[in-house]
Amino acid sequence: MEAKNTADTLGSGFLSRMALNDNKAGMEGLDRDKINKIIMEASKGSKFYENELKKEQQVNQRIGRMMKQAAQITEQQLQSAQAQVDKLTAVLERGRELGRVIVHVDMDAFYAAVEMRDRPELKEKPMAVGSWSMLSTSNYHARKFGVREIFAEYDENFLAVSLDEAYLDVTDHLVQRLSWPDSMRTHLLRSAGDGERKESVEQPAPDDLSPVLFEDSPTASASPCDAVGAVVFGTSAEEAVREMRFRIEQKTALTASAGIAPNMMLAKVCSDKNKPNGQYRIPAERQTVMDFIQDLPIRKVPGIGKVTEKMLSSLGITTCAELRQKGALLSLLFSETSWHHFLQISLGLGSTNVERDGERKSMSTERTFAEMSDAEEQYGLCRGLCRDLSQELQKEGLKGKTVTVKLKNVNFEVKTRALTLSSVVSTEEEIFAAAKDLLKAEIDHVSPHPLKLRLMGVRLSGFVSTDDKKPLQKSIIGFLRTGQSESGGATQHISLEHGVTNVSPEKSSNLMHPDALCNRPAANLRLAEQLSTGQTNQEVSKPESGPKRNPESFFQRAHRLRLQANQQEFPGVSDTGHVLLNPVRTECFTCPVCFREQESMDLEMFNRHVDKCLSGSSNAPEEKGGSVDAVGDCVEGEGSWQVHLSNASQDVTDQRKGSSKPHGASGPNSTHPQANVDRQPVGPAAPSGRLFKRTEKREPSLCVPGPSGSGFQDPSRRAAASHTIVTEAHGCHGDDRKSTSVGETPAEAARLDPRNPNLVCPVCSVPQDTTDLVVFNRHVDVCLSQGILQELGQHVTVSKPSNPSCTRVKGFSREFPRSDSTSRASDSRGKHKR
DNA sequence: GCGGATCAG
DNA sequence: ATGGCTGATCCGC
Numbered sequence: 001m002e003a004k005n006t007a008d009t010l011g012s013g014f015l016s017r018m019a020l021n022d023n024k025a026g027m028e029g030l031d032r033d034k035i036n037k038i039i040m041e042a043s044k045g046s047k048f049y050e051n052e053l054k055k056e057q058q059v060n061q062r063i064g065r066m067m068k069q070a071a072q073i074t075e076q077q078l079q080s081a082q083a084q085v086d087k088l089t090a091v092l093e094r095g096r097e098l099g100r101v102i103v104h105v106d107m108d109a110f111y112a113a114v115e116m117r118d119r120p121e122l123k124e125k126p127m128a129v130g131s132w133s134m135l136s137t138s139n140y141h142a143r144k145f146g147v148r149e150i151f152a153e154y155d156e157n158f159l160a161v162s163l164d165e166a167y168l169d170v171t172d173h174l175v176q177r178l179s180w181p182d183s184m185r186t187h188l189l190r191s192a193g194d195g196e197r198k199e200s201v202e203q204p205a206p207d208d209l210s211p212v213l214f215e216d217s218p219t220a221s222a223s224p225c226d227a228v229g230a231v232v233f234g235t236s237a238e239e240a241v242r243e244m245r246f247r248i249e250q251k252t253a254l255t256a257s258a259g260i261a262p263n264m265m266l267a268k269v270c271s272d273k274n275k276p277n278g279q280y281r282i283p284a285e286r287q288t289v290m291d292f293i294q295d296l297p298i299r300k301v302p303g304i305g306k307v308t309e310k311m312l313s314s315l316g317i318t319t320c321a322e323l324r325q326k327g328a329l330l331s332l333l334f335s336e337t338s339w340h341h342f343l344q345i346s347l348g349l350g351s352t353n354v355e356r357d358g359e360r361k362s363m364s365t366e367r368t369f370a371e372m373s374d375a376e377e378q379y380g381l382c383r384g385l386c387r388d389l390s391q392e393l394q395k396e397g398l399k400g401k402t403v404t405v406k407l408k409n410v411n412f413e414v415k416t417r418a419l420t421l422s423s424v425v426s427t428e429e430e431i432f433a434a435a436k437d438l439l440k441a442e443i444d445h446v447s448p449h450p451l452k453l454r455l456m457g458v459r460l461s462g463f464v465s466t467d468d469k470k471p472l473q474k475s476i477i478g479f480l481r482t483g484q485s486e487s488g489g490a491t492q493h494i495s496l497e498h499g500v501t502n503v504s505p506e507k508s509s510n511l512m513h514p515d516a517l518c519n520r521p522a523a524n525l526r527l528a529e530q531l532s533t534g535q536t537n538q539e540v541s542k543p544e545s546g547p548k549r550n551p552e553s554f555f556q557r558a559h560r561l562r563l564q565a566n567q568q569e570f571p572g573v574s575d576t577g578h579v580l581l582n583p584v585r586t587e588c589f590t591c592p593v594c595f596r597e598q599e600s601m602d603l604e605m606f607n608r609h610v611d612k613c614l615s616g617s618s619n620a621p622e623e624k625g626g627s628v629d630a631v632g633d634c635v636e637g638e639g640s641w642q643v644h645l646s647n648a649s650q651d652v653t654d655q656r657k658g659s660s661k662p663h664g665a666s667g668p669n670s671t672h673p674q675a676n677v678d679r680q681p682v683g684p685a686a687p688s689g690r691l692f693k694r695t696e697k698r699e700p701s702l703c704v705p706g707p708s709g710s711g712f713q714d715p716s717r718r719a720a721a722s723h724t725i726v727t728e729a730h731g732c733h734g735d736d737r738k739s740t741s742v743g744e745t746p747a748e749a750a751r752l753d754p755r756n757p758n759l760v761c762p763v764c765s766v767p768q769d770t771t772d773l774v775v776f777n778r779h780v781d782v783c784l785s786q787g788i789l790q791e792l793g794q795h796v797t798v799s800k801p802s803n804p805s806c807t808r809v810k811g812f813s814r815e816f817p818r819s820d821s822t823s824r825a826s827d828s829r830g831k832h833k834r
Numbered sequence: 835g836c837g838g839a840t841c842a843g
Numbered sequence: 844a845t846g847g848c849t850g851a852t853c854c855g856c
Contacts (some may be wrong), residue, residue, distance in 0.1 A: 162843050305841045335854070347852065368847060402835080416835055457848085
């Protein structure tokens with residue numbers, strides 16, 4: 001039933017496939033969670049709602065005060081204010097920077113989560129409370145893998161603003177890109193072969209791949225099995241971003257939206273414009289920027305939230321044009337930071353400096369729970385929070401002076417109480433000593449006597465300067481950041497041992513033509529050799545943390561080498577031509593548990609594989625059956641079909657067989673979480689639950705039927721379509737991989753059973769004496785981070801591939817450093833006078 | 835420095 | 844979509 005051919009995939013095959021998907025296990029029980037939520041809402045609802053009303057009233061009062069103030073402003077004041085605004089405007093205008101190409105990429109995974117949740121067929125299935133959060137957590141864990149290395153190829157200093165958002169400055173990349181041959185802008189298309197394309201039909205977008213076009217391709221009729229093609233992208237910014245999104249989707253099955261603009265603020269707004277699975281560009285011209293800004297609702301601007309929107313709206317400001325118009329008034333009503341910020345927005349200005357911001361300033365942990373009025377219980381909880389916080393702090397080697405306790409009572413009223421100590425602290429005892437006092441004061445003095453809490457939190461801030469941070473930890477972060485310059489960190493000591501020549505960061509003069517590779521200095525040749533043979537070490541893997549923008553980044557170089565290797569591998573790939581008989585290998589699904597790339601683009605199979613991995617296959621294959629491919633079992637075992645990529649993917653398989661050990665959870669007897677070090681990248685917290693769901697439309701670039709371009713409706717698109725897709729049929733041949741069924745150990749079974757209160761850590765395999773998923777997750781994180789430390793401390797192993805075409809730079813992918821998760825773009829977002 | 839509040843993801 | 848969680852920042856005191 002699944003073995004429809006590609007053409008069918010887009011036609012009648014949908015329904016049957018969807019039906020099957022509907023029955024797919026794995027997301028069961030979301031409904032229970034939903035119900036729980038609803039019940040919670042119902043019971044607490046009024047309280048919550050009351051509090052919301054109260055907050056709203058406060059905002060209204062604030063607005064009232066502001067309006068009153070506004071009414072007293074004289075014409076005279078307004079005029080002088082206007083003069084000041086004009087002055088600043090001129091200054092800002094002079095400093096306007098249009099020379100950078102900033103990209104904001106935003107993963108669309110949220111929509112996938114919504115769909116998963118809303119699927120009605122999933123009702124009435126049991127599931128542990130909290131799985132929803134686990135599910136989304138696992139999605140987060142999974143999501144970040146595929147995209148990181150891709151981002152780095154376009155901007156090695158890209159800024160990960162959160163798990164699913166990043167800023168890139170692709171200016172330099174674009175310059176280099178101009179000199180690249182087509183082959184370096186060519187990426188393999190993997191046919192999804194799954195029913196996940198229903199969106200393409202149900203909500204067709206102009207960019208969409210037309211089924212007709214696809215049927216026209218030689219693939220569809222030639223092969224009942226699978227189609228493979230390559231897509232050549234152009235050299236423009238839009239093409240580069242399209243390519244990036246294409247690769248992201250090919251690799252992770254998740255779509256991304258992107259904005260391209262001269263600064264971060266505009267890029268962010270742009271990425272929202274054609275979401276999901278779209279992109280938008282604002283050309284680097286002042287007038288274009290201003291035109292774009294005019295009608296833009298201020299609420300779309302990052303930093304303008306609900307309250308600010310409401311306040312401004314009461315002044316008759318809803319668009320950026322009005323924001324500009326009322327600049328003088330705003331300068332009289334808002335703080336300096338606020339109105340400066342407003343003015344910048346209204347001019348379409350924003351930061352062009354895509355750099356991570358500084359050190360973290362605080363760390364906190366808080367928890368919501370059922371009503372709690374018993375003081376002893378509250379103290380106990382407080383201690384627990386302090387313990388958790390202390391552990392997190394020690395992971396980053398942080399010590400701070402100010403302890404803050406946050407309390408939310410059953411009426412949703414929030415209070416914070418802080419105490420600044422004379423010296424820095426970090427241990428549980430130290431923090432608790434302060435927190436306990438703060439809590440006691442509240443318990444003792446709260447008016448309706450028993451303090452009835454629904455949330456408690458502990459925060460530590462006032463960190464000392466960064467010097468005493470553990471160098472190793474810094475280097476990990478630096479590594480994860482893939483080369484972002486560390487602010488005073490120890491990372492800078494770790495330079496490339498086999499230094500990439502430090503070319504001055506001039507823009508075009510240092511362009512490296514690919515062909516010039518052989519002329520590069522010996523050190524680079526050595527690096528190239530190491531990359532292609534897999535002989536490398538941490539120093540080599542460590543991206544350069546020197547000058548911000550080098551002519552060619554480490555990752556770009558790696559990518560290029562890989563492509564060149566591919567060219568050797570596939571002589572059919574033309575350097576300049578568009579006919580690619582044997583397309584290069586490109587991204588594919590990457591299992592978040594075992595980190596293996598999956599040949600199949602079939603989501604269901606992929607999910608099944610992930611489930612298998614999660615259920616403990618990770619400790620099995622090598623020990624039990626030799627070189628059994630852990631991937632294979634999840635395919636044949638289900639009597640399903642297997643996508644075959646004749647050339648390239650076979651190589652991948654070979655590589656896996658030859659070199660990689662399974663990884664993810666260690667065996668049950670393993671004392672050290674990361675005992676077997678010589679494996680591939682460090683695994684993430686084993687996610688529990690289903691992963692990826694492809695929900696979005698197909699990458700628009702794939703629409704290109706061929707050089708003739710007959711399929712284009714949109715002229716602009718046709719013009720932009722310098723890429724050419726050539727597909728090739730591959731016959732079905734037998735899967736030579738063995739399959740194995742991996743039994744679950746009792747511990748694993750316990751872990752997987754959502755009803756079992758004892759959670760088992762997937763890293764250390766030790767059952768955790770808690771049912772609290774937060775606590776559990778935290779434990780897993782600790783385990784993992786220990787593993788990372790250990791692993792990095794020794795060395796970084798890049799497995800030697802049996803085929804140069806498979807050479808990849810193995811990056812660490814565990815998680816964006818915490819400090820990033822909140823670092824926002826430049827915004828000097830201001831609050832307002834009250 | 836403290837406490838409240840806004841904003842973001 | 845919604846609330847929970849984490850973190851940053853600002854404002855007024």
